[in-house]
Amino acid sequence: MKEYRTINKIAGPLVFVEKTEPVAYGELVNIVLFDGTIKRGQVLDTSDELVVVQIFETTTGIGKDSGVRFTGETIKMPVGREMLGRILSGGGKPIDGGPEIVPEKRLDITGAAINPYARGMPADFIQTGISTIDGTNTLVRGQKLPIFSGAGLPHNNVALQIARQAKVPGSTESFAVVFAAMGITKEEANYFMQDFERTGALERAVVFLNLADDPAVERIITPRLALTTAEYLAFELGMHVLVILTDMTNYCEALRQIGAAREEVPGRRGYPGYMYTDLACIYERAGMIKGQKGSVTQIPILTMPGDDITHPIPDLTGYITEGQIVVNRELHRKGIYPPINVLPSLSRLMNLGIGKGHTREDHKKVSDQMYAGYAEGNDLRGLVAIVGKDALSERDRLLLEFADLFENRFVRQGYDEDRSIEDTLNLGWDLLSTLPVEQLTRIDRDLINKYHPKFKAGAKKV
Amino acid sequence: MEVKEKKTKEAKQGVLKRIAGPVVTAVNLDAHMYDVVKVGKEELMGEVIKIQGENVIIQVYEDTSGIRPGEPVSNTGLSLAAELGPGLLTSIYDGIQRPLAVLVDKMGNFIERGVSAPGLSHEKKWTFKPIAKVGQTVEPGTIIGEVQETNIVHKIMIPPNAKAGKVKVIRSGDFTVDETVCVLEDGREFPMIQRWPVRVPRPVKEKKNPTIPLITGQRILDGLFPIAKGGTAAIPGPFGSGKTVTQQQLAKWSDAEIVVYIGCGERGNEMTEVLTEFPHLEDPKSGKPLMERTVLIANTSNMPVAAREASVYTGITIAEYFRDMGYDVSLMADSTSRWAEAMREISSRLEEMPGEEGYPAYLAARLSEFYERAGLVTSLNGDPGSVSVIGAVSPPGGDFSEPVTQNTLRIVKVFWALDAKLSQRRHFPAINWLNSYSLYLEALQGYYDKEVSPEWNKIRSWAMEVLQKEAELQEIVQLVGSDALPEAEQVTIEVARMIREIFLQQNAYDSVDTFCDMTKQYDMMKAIKLFADLAYAAQLAGVSPAQINAVKSKGELPQIKFIKDYKPELAKIEKQMDTEFSALRSAA
Ligand SMILES: Nc1ncnc2c1ncn2[C@@H]1O[C@H](COP(=O)(O)OP(=O)(O)OP(=O)(O)O)[C@@H](O)[C@H]1O
Numbered sequence A: 001m002k003e004y005r006t007i008n009k010i011a012g013p014l015v016f017v018e019k020t021e022p023v024a025y026g027e028l029v030n031i032v033l034f035d036g037t038i039k040r041g042q043v044l045d046t047s048d049e050l051v052v053v054q055i056f057e058t059t060t061g062i063g064k065d066s067g068v069r070f071t072g073e074t075i076k077m078p079v080g081r082e083m084l085g086r087i088l089s090g091g092g093k094p095i096d097g098g099p100e101i102v103p104e105k106r107l108d109i110t111g112a113a114i115n116p117y118a119r120g121m122p123a124d125f126i127q128t129g130i131s132t133i134d135g136t137n138t139l140v141r142g143q144k145l146p147i148f149s150g151a152g153l154p155h156n157n158v159a160l161q162i163a164r165q166a167k168v169p170g171s172t173e174s175f176a177v178v179f180a181a182m183g184i185t186k187e188e189a190n191y192f193m194q195d196f197e198r199t200g201a202l203e204r205a206v207v208f209l210n211l212a213d214d215p216a217v218e219r220i221i222t223p224r225l226a227l228t229t230a231e232y233l234a235f236e237l238g239m240h241v242l243v244i245l246t247d248m249t250n251y252c253e254a255l256r257q258i259g260a261a262r263e264e265v266p267g268r269r270g271y272p273g274y275m276y277t278d279l280a281c282i283y284e285r286a287g288m289i290k291g292q293k294g295s296v297t298q299i300p301i302l303t304m305p306g307d308d309i310t311h312p313i314p315d316l317t318g319y320i321t322e323g324q325i326v327v328n329r330e331l332h333r334k335g336i337y338p339p340i341n342v343l344p345s346l347s348r349l350m351n352l353g354i355g356k357g358h359t360r361e362d363h364k365k366v367s368d369q370m371y372a373g374y375a376e377g378n379d380l381r382g383l384v385a386i387v388g389k390d391a392l393s394e395r396d397r398l399l400l401e402f403a404d405l406f407e408n409r410f411v412r413q414g415y416d417e418d419r420s421i422e423d424t425l426n427l428g429w430d431l432l433s434t435l436p437v438e439q440l441t442r443i444d445r446d447l448i449n450k451y452h453p454k455f456k457a458g459a460k461k462v
Numbered sequence B: 001m002e003v004k005e006k007k008t009k010e011a012k013q014g015v016l017k018r019i020a021g022p023v024v025t026a027v028n029l030d031a032h033m034y035d036v037v038k039v040g041k042e043e044l045m046g047e048v049i050k051i052q053g054e055n056v057i058i059q060v061y062e063d064t065s066g067i068r069p070g071e072p073v074s075n076t077g078l079s080l081a082a083e084l085g086p087g088l089l090t091s092i093y094d095g096i097q098r099p100l101a102v103l104v105d106k107m108g109n110f111i112e113r114g115v116s117a118p119g120l121s122h123e124k125k126w127t128f129k130p131i132a133k134v135g136q137t138v139e140p141g142t143i144i145g146e147v148q149e150t151n152i153v154h155k156i157m158i159p160p161n162a163k164a165g166k167v168k169v170i171r172s173g174d175f176t177v178d179e180t181v182c183v184l185e186d187g188r189e190f191p192m193i194q195r196w197p198v199r200v201p202r203p204v205k206e207k208k209n210p211t212i213p214l215i216t217g218q219r220i221l222d223g224l225f226p227i228a229k230g231g232t233a234a235i236p237g238p239f240g241s242g243k244t245v246t247q248q249q250l251a252k253w254s255d256a257e258i259v260v261y262i263g264c265g266e267r268g269n270e271m272t273e274v275l276t277e278f279p280h281l282e283d284p285k286s287g288k289p290l291m292e293r294t295v296l297i298a299n300t301s302n303m304p305v306a307a308r309e310a311s312v313y314t315g316i317t318i319a320e321y322f323r324d325m326g327y328d329v330s331l332m333a334d335s336t337s338r339w340a341e342a343m344r345e346i347s348s349r350l351e352e353m354p355g356e357e358g359y360p361a362y363l364a365a366r367l368s369e370f371y372e373r374a375g376l377v378t379s380l381n382g383d384p385g386s387v388s389v390i391g392a393v394s395p396p397g398g399d400f401s402e403p404v405t406q407n408t409l410r411i412v413k414v415f416w417a418l419d420a421k422l423s424q425r426r427h428f429p430a431i432n433w434l435n436s437y438s439l440y441l442e443a444l445q446g447y448y449d450k451e452v453s454p455e456w457n458k459i460r461s462w463a464m465e466v467l468q469k470e471a472e473l474q475e476i477v478q479l480v481g482s483d484a485l486p487e488a489e490q491v492t493i494e495v496a497r498m499i500r501e502i503f504l505q506q507n508a509y510d511s512v513d514t515f516c517d518m519t520k521q522y523d524m525m526k527a528i529k530l531f532a533d534l535a536y537a538a539q540l541a542g543v544s545p546a547q548i549n550a551v552k553s554k555g556e557l558p559q560i561k562f563i564k565d566y567k568p569e570l571a572k573i574e575k576q577m578d579t580e581f582s583a584l585r586s587a588a
């Protein structure tokens, strides 16, 4: 392989190389330092005169005297069954002291788009044991459902609780976890690893770790390596794979850094204009394929800068993913775990995975009614602060109490408390029965007669 | 879409000079703007978007990884065109009209590249029934025959750009789309297929002002903010507020004869949902599967951006083609913001001077050109037809002051403003009744008078007034609580709540409530009005608001939504209302 020493400029993570053979767009590049260290990069722009290479590591040590080798192929990821139980760096190298991965296949990490015609419709209810998810924002297999959180909030616990408790009731199919950390602290990483070890989850997990002190630009490939692995496990080995990506905010920062180095016209808040498409190429790598067994379910975690849901990172994410679970600071301050605020949370695939034959026939309507009650009760809190409780009508007083009950009984649960969907829905009815039955306008009468604690015994009917 | 090389001109091979993502530069290429070219050894499809001295700049519809400078580029000499003919209905295409089902056969479950596939099957035979007679003069747009495609009759027309002539031969029987079905005396032969450049609007004889509503079965749309057949509407809203669900509801239940649904830069699963659901749904009017009248275009967010840019044109061209046959077509584009972003991405790679928020300066022009292709028309053959366009807009951060929303609102006539506050409390459709508007109201009044009831327009205005009044009262309530309001206004607050919860809220996932015809809409609103009249009268007679709110029949009214044959139940409730209120009045 020919080695060029024609580096002309180095700017941030970009290296500009002159006068080369025709180099392919997207090609993998190795840069050889004077001491023999190899740094990897990828071609971003190629022409007769100039090739722009984006380096995935720090550019420390790269100089005009460094050698540049073009490998002639795009970046590939060696994958194999043996990856389960292994810990790899954010660049895909084993860091657990174990042997190199013996590849069964080498796959392009960009990943082609699933043909929409080939997709299978997600419909299998995943029970996470968390009421605010199962009851009101149901997760289904093949969905991409991010957690929107803020700095210092317990999103990691929520993610771990999901990873630990997630199951498809009545199914015994094999499943795996792919965990990709981008720019999180060593301490946070340890927290995840300890929990994986404590619960034995590590055996069926593949872990990619790009920590806070690892090169930022490596974060660009970490989620792609993780998803390539997940797709292999799912669509070639038929497993149901849960992918946790944390923290996507760090990924986006890296993306912004590269955009700035390329002197691109920046979009909102300095993030590149193509960030929507770039994120879509990550998040869309979830789903099922018609006639195949496996599935990829994604739970990306991101911290909203300044807790602002309109910040470009959560905003563009929300436009791509199939809903979001929002972790809320106020609930956290009140000491409620998991501090999930259901109002801005949403699962768009919920309707496909619930109801008769999936969970229970009353699921949707119970959920809608609880939302309506909680939303209204929550609004009234502002009013009470001004006019006092006494100025409220009876109806409003009950709604106000409902909002408190909802937070304290439905939202609040233990870190190891694994509620079945039956328990969650029955709890919902218990809370709704504190409201006058005429106020349950979202539920049809038949369901009220069947499930409402005051009517189901059969004596009274509405 | 498959492009045949033009034979007349000797195609000269160019050479690739630079590749940077979806935009590449070639030299030594004879090219005109918007020519379709084949790029690299794999012959990826692209389109010329800029010519600058030696350099021809091309947007490529497929991933360019692995392509090198020095590889060949050839010009087909044709512009990007859609294949139009039998076989469009029930199809699902990518942005450049490649059938996704065929791509699965050719390259498996994932979309690889370098595979071309024609928009129509060129093998399948269709039964052509002639209509034109030998000796008849046919002109652009003349219907020369018919094919029963699904339950829809596909009319075969003389292409808009062909000259008139006299029919010499007209065939009958089974043909592929390429076989000649009609020969004119001057020797010209016409197959069923037409090719039409997607960026050029298909000509019509005349554009008219719409007067008939597109009935959607969605109460807030038909009832408060209707769109006309041939009209334009925008539905902007933050993520998760209900753009896609509303568009899908329109695709399902609107009384168009043909539906073109463009998933432009959105989710794969949403297209799958349409594909799995539509074949099992029936048109409430004809009882036929909805899929049979539908054409889908799916260029999801992770598919190439250049093809996303083209998808909107491919879709509207197909819509216009069916309009020319005399059909009422409705087209949904979800989301036009992703289309605008594709323009922005290409433009920034061309290093064009950016306009507002990085969008190209021609954004407004492109948007208005697109919406102008909607309309109620007299087609070239004299038949009336229409294309209604409903575009979703996805403003960053849900902020409507951004360029795509603003430029769209300058053009469209109907504005359905989605509101995150409503969707968060699960008030669906989360369309804000105070900010939304329809500029067709007046034009459609005649229709409602005649087809629904002469009372309809009055009762609609009444409902809008109550809602408006409520908004004012709520400001006071926020300061002093509702008990401090005069009693009559407390009744108004309650009536407004009923309008919101009973009439405006509509659950797309309830098997009955998902579609509500005009009669039921009218009956529901009338029942609420009846309650209001009785309640105000009772209040004047001294009945307290608390007593009025406790009326039992009021609690029964919402159930009407979920009942298919609601009339007997509604009559019962209305009667009960009457009884209860008279009891209250006499007790007071
Ligand atoms: N009419 C409706 N009836 C019931 N539920 C609805 C309705 N409209 C919207 N929803 C609920 O809101 C969710 C989000 O709606 P939708 O997917 O249409 O949002 P969107 O505006 O298209 O968001 P995005 O911009 O991210 O694509 C749906 O999954 C559904 O749960």
Ligand SMILES: [Mg+2]
Residues within 6 Å of the ligand: B243, B244, B245, B266, B334
């Ligand atoms: Mg949508």
